[in-house]
Amino acid sequence: MTTAPTDSQGLLLQLLDPVNRPDPYRLCAQFRDGGALKLPEANLAVFLSYRDCDEVLRHPSSSSDNVNSTVAKRQGEAGTAPRRQGPPGFLFLDPPDHTRLRRLVSKAFAPKVVSALEPDIRALVDGMLDRVAERGHFEVVEDFAYPLPVAVICRLLGVALDDEPQFSRASALLAQALDPFSTITGVPPDIAHQRQQAGAWLREYFHGLIDRRRSQPGDDLLSGLIAVEESGDQLTEEEIVSTCNLLLIAGHETTVNLIGNAMLAMLRNPGQWAALGADPGRAPAIVEETLRYDPPVQLVGRIALADMVIGGVEVPAGDVMMLLLAAAHRDPAEFDRPDVFDPDRKGLRHLGFGRGAHYCLGAPLARLEAGVALSAVTARFPGARLDGEPQYKANVTLRGLSRLQLAV
Numbered sequence: 001m002t003t004a005p006t007d008s009q010g011l012l013l014q015l016l017d018p019v020n021r022p023d024p025y026r027l028c029a030q031f032r033d034g035g036a037l038k039l040p041e042a043n044l045a046v047f048l049s050y051r052d053c054d055e056v057l058r059h060p061s062s063s064s065d066n067v068n069s070t071v072a073k074r075q076g077e078a079g080t081a082p083r084r085q086g087p088p089g090f091l092f093l094d095p096p097d098h099t100r101l102r103r104l105v106s107k108a109f110a111p112k113v114v115s116a117l118e119p120d121i122r123a124l125v126d127g128m129l130d131r132v133a134e135r136g137h138f139e140v141v142e143d144f145a146y147p148l149p150v151a152v153i154c155r156l157l158g159v160a161l162d163d164e165p166q167f168s169r170a171s172a173l174l175a176q177a178l179d180p181f182s183t184i185t186g187v188p189p190d191i192a193h194q195r196q197q198a199g200a201w202l203r204e205y206f207h208g209l210i211d212r213r214r215s216q217p218g219d220d221l222l223s224g225l226i227a228v229e230e231s232g233d234q235l236t237e238e239e240i241v242s243t244c245n246l247l248l249i250a251g252h253e254t255t256v257n258l259i260g261n262a263m264l265a266m267l268r269n270p271g272q273w274a275a276l277g278a279d280p281g282r283a284p285a286i287v288e289e290t291l292r293y294d295p296p297v298q299l300v301g302r303i304a305l306a307d308m309v310i311g312g313v314e315v316p317a318g319d320v321m322m323l324l325l326a327a328a329h330r331d332p333a334e335f336d337r338p339d340v341f342d343p344d345r346k347g348l349r350h351l352g353f354g355r356g357a358h359y360c361l362g363a364p365l366a367r368l369e370a371g372v373a374l375s376a377v378t379a380r381f382p383g384a385r386l387d388g389e390p391q392y393k394a395n396v397t398l399r400g401l402s403r404l405q406l407a408v
Helices: 005-016 025-033 050-058 070-078 097-108 111-115 118-135 140-145 147-157 161-178 189-215 221-227 237-267 270-278 280-293 363-380
Strands: 036-039 044-047 299-304 308-310 313-315 320-324 401-403 405-407
Touching (some): 005 036, 025 320, 044 050, 097 221, 097 237, 111 363, 118 140, 118 363, 140 147, 140 401, 147 161, 161 237, 189 221, 189 237, 221 237, 237 363, 237 401, 270 280, 270 363
Antiparallel strands (some): 308 313
8 A cells, every 4th residue: 555645745744843753653653554655756755664674675776875866866967966075985885886895894894893892882881870970960862872982983993082072073963964854854054064064074084094094003993994905905095084984973873872762761661771780681682672662763765776666666766765664663564562662572673774785884883882881871770760851853864862861
């Protein structure tokens, strides 16, 4: 079944409304029950079932590069296409360029590089929770979930401690640009200018850091990206900069949301908070269920490289396919009791890190960070409880908390 275009437009507008940010899932259920949403005049199809989203993510004709969309091609012909700063990161590339770049980055971003960060992550977490205990009040986002991932990424890349605040500000500004709905709602000129400045600062900083690492290599990921080689092929400097940008921007915001969403889900299910505090071995199950139940990435987009049929819906080449993961993860055709937060559910297969060629390269790091953070905070503050209503950021795609006050 396909929802009528007028209904589709109304549902999309509701999704954009900030009033629905605290609980988008009832709206997602309406979306899903109505079937795929088609807006031919906008060259857009929205898929909401688990089966359809999974198929699109795996499909060989699904592109991650927006230049392949009909809308982008029209903008190019009209001379109105937005200008890229440097080459796209591999998140936005297709094979064979994506295959080559991912292969080289994977050699540097090996499991041993991630596992070697665990002592640093534990030390960072303990230090942050020590400061919370001294103050006696706990604002989760500001005190914990937000500063932790950027500190980890800075250590991963070998960024100086003094530069972390600027990195954090740049990351927050640039992460907002990952929301595809900003093209519908528009971006105020001052915000667009701030993002451009943040992007330029970040690129210049990484170029300078690369120069220093070429003469003084370290044991950080940036030195590894410079040194990685396969059959004579190496990453160009622009490719290294784009990869670092991607790690910071996408890896920071999503991990902030993962930690915050998991803490809120457990606080609303106090038995889960207590169980994790008593048994840190439950952390991986908490992380995986959060990625399903309240995913940090609520939707992703793909472009049809050829005419496709997904779930009985015809998608012409060049159309954008929006995959509403928030709806797919509550699909009763795939998950038993989908609206229940149950870390003990068996056979969980969420789409939170993607599928196929674009499966998230940073998934092991996100899992490690979140697992360490959640097991530590529940053990340190076993009696924590909500102190006021949670508040949410405006971002539709990267849905997460802007404020979560706890009494500890």
